[in-house]
Amino acid sequence: MMSKSGRLTLSRVFVIIALLLGAIYSGAPVLWMISSSLKSNTEIFAYPPRLFSDSMSLGAYLAVVTNSEKVRFFVNSYLVALLVTIFTLIVGSLAGYSFSRYQFPLKRPLNMTIIGVQAVPPITLLIPYFSLIVTLRLFNTYAALVLTYMVFTLPYAIIMMTGYFNTLPKALDEAVMMDGGSRFVALWRVLIPISVPGLVSTGIYTFMLAWNEFLFALTLTKTMNMRTVPVGIALLMGQHSYEWNEMMAMSVLGCLPVLLLYLFFQRYFIAGMTAGSVKG
């Protein structure tokens, strides 16, 4: 019979080993990506492969950030993702306010339809989008991406903001209106400022979705100067004879915004991501 503290130490060792194995599974590919981005192209397929080599350099990163075509992918991605986030938060807050504060006919069916849109696969909408966007003369523009992305970011934003506004007492709006302010002032000056945590969660989720989008960006833009990071990397993979180190450097730079958002806003991040699944 083992003593209680002996058993505790044993289970602690077991947990640490399990955690380390898990960390290898999740972290090793990422480590390999970083290491490859610092190697020269010949070293990447050196035999035997090595995680560290003597001649590691930031050369691949330098090549990416001094190449105007590649920098443009990043500019496009940041611009589109930021625009989508701003518009989604504005339009989503307005809609959330309406669902939270008013009773009106068709409220429930409208709400259900908006939630239902989340289940519509992007590939289903792709073919009509292609003809709609061409007809609207928006093909190969930022507007094409911002508008189509919002179809997928808005439902989530509306659900989140409705839920957030529901937690704020109606007495707040009434207090503003007693002082002679309109409902709009109540929303803009009082509710929005105290809803910052909800807005941050929603904004992070929206930014991530827009940053990662591939299918619409691939189909609704055409010229290299309109391509976003995921599509840009994909197309370069096809064109160049696999400059793996530059691809890996671009990949590291490409995941940086989401990683930083995660590290700085971990609490909001998790709140936002789990809101949909823990309590719909």
Next chain:
Amino acid sequence: MNRAAPSGVDRDEVAESRPMQRVSKKVAPFAYLSPTLLLMAVLSLLPIGMVLSYSLMDNVIMNKNPVFVGINNYIELLTDDVFQQAIGNTLYFTAMSVIFHLILGLSFAMLLNTSLLGATTKAIFRVVYVLPWVFTATIIAILWRLMLNPNGVINYLIISAGFADRPIEWLSSRQLALHAVTFINIWSGYPFYMVSLLAGLQGIPDELYEAGTIDGANGRQLFRFITLPQLRPIIVSLAMLDFIWTMHQFTLIWMTTGGGPIHVTEMLSTFTYKAAFSSYEFALASASAFIILALCLFVALFYVRQQRASDE
């Protein structure tokens, strides 16, 4: 308080005495909703109608005057070998992804919820475990193409360990490609489960475990009779959401195998995309796209029912 009473009277007067206010009260909710409604009407309801009508015509977009052909496109699809294969592949890919996402997500969440380690240690591991989540699908695809390359690091490790004597063509082998892309998708998707389930685990009251321990339950029994039932609503939600998302996963497949070799990794999404933008068979592609929509809505219906049940 002193101010509240007179203003309260004021407010009632406003509501009853100004007809303008009452009209605006009816219009206001729709005014706030108008941008949403406009966007949803033009970019989600209209396109769904369009894709349905496309799917009932002979080749639209390419043909200036398309003719109504009824369900011919659907019949053509459902009797097409490649389409049938795509359905099978999609179901395998989706089911395996959901099962392993759940197993890994729950295991990692429970490891991270341990009381045996300090908060800092757990925080560090949590960041490492979340890493696959911060990568977009294109990048995940390229990273794994590099590692699964015949001359890549994974083959090197397997050969050095003596499990194989020559490099394995993971992504271009007819036997292995489907399993390989499924494996990659499992790697990229478990953190979402882990994060949600960890939040769920932290929400289970300690008293439940204390009561269970007093009743003489061992670890396995505590897991089976307390942890699992408490997490059940989250697990069901996650699995259904994941099922819908994985069923139309496109990017990862497109960037690793493109559906090849010889359609062994063809999914409904890649089939649809190729039909539209490689073969320009827009009507057939629309029929395929509509079948995917029907499948997703079918699962979504269960999801809504489950949500409603857990709300009550």
